[in-house]
Amino acid sequence: MEQTFIMIKPDGVQRGLVGEIIGRFEKKGFYLKGLKLITVDRSFAEKHYADLSAKPFFNGLVEYIISGPVVAMIWEGKNVVTTGRKIIGATNPAESAPGTIRGDFAIDIGRNVIHGSDSVESGRKEIALWFPESPVNWQSSVHPWIYE
Ligand code: DAT
Numbered sequence: 143m144e145q146t147f148i149m150i151k152p153d154g155v156q157r158g159l160v161g162e163i164i165g166r167f168e169k170k171g172f173y174l175k176g177l178k179l180i181t182v183d184r185s186f187a188e189k190h191y192a193d194l195s196a197k198p199f200f201n202g203l204v205e206y207i208i209s210g211p212v213v214a215m216i217w218e219g220k221n222v223v224t225t226g227r228k229i230i231g232a233t234n235p236a237e238s239a240p241g242t243i244r245g246d247f248a249i250d251i252g253r254n255v256i257h258g259s260d261s262v263e264s265g266r267k268e269i270a271l272w273f274p275e276s277p278v279n280w281q282s283s284v285h286p287w288i289y290e
Pocket residue numbers: 194199203232233251252254256257258260
């Protein structure tokens with residue numbers, strides 16, 4: 143089944159939003175397949191955001207991501223990449239709809255609380271980067287109550 147990489151950024155951890163955010167993905171019906179609290183160094187953050195290295199905000203973005211621990215997660219489910227991005231909301235919280243994570247909990251684009259992969263392919267790459275160890279293999283026993 144499809145997987146995505148979701149990261150609660152340092153502001154989300156500092157502000158105590160970890161439980162709230164995990165709860166939204168859990169209650170939707172997605173399955174948690176990887177989870178760790180981790181502080182990353184500059185070269186790792188630069189690798190994660192390599193596609194944005196030419197952007198003027200790149201240095202500030204890297205500083206932000208390395209400024210404290212983040213919660214790195216793998217979530218699994220049907221259409222989890224696209225639906226996960228909808229749960230997260232638009233990149234700029236000023237434009238994120240109420241009811242989305244960024245719409246409910248963020249103000250500025252440089253403090254937008256959470257990351258989610260933008261495609262299945264980048265999800266694969268990000269999961270490989272953040273979770274080089276072999277993943278825990280488990281299946282939810284409520285699966286037939288969520289999927290027809
Ligand atoms: P997203 O995180 O919604 O996938 P992105 O991949 O385009 O957005 O950018 C990664 C992060 O970089 C984003 O969450 C916040 C920051 N960012 C993006 N565009 C920005 C901008 N114009 N000014 C400042 N920060 C920006």
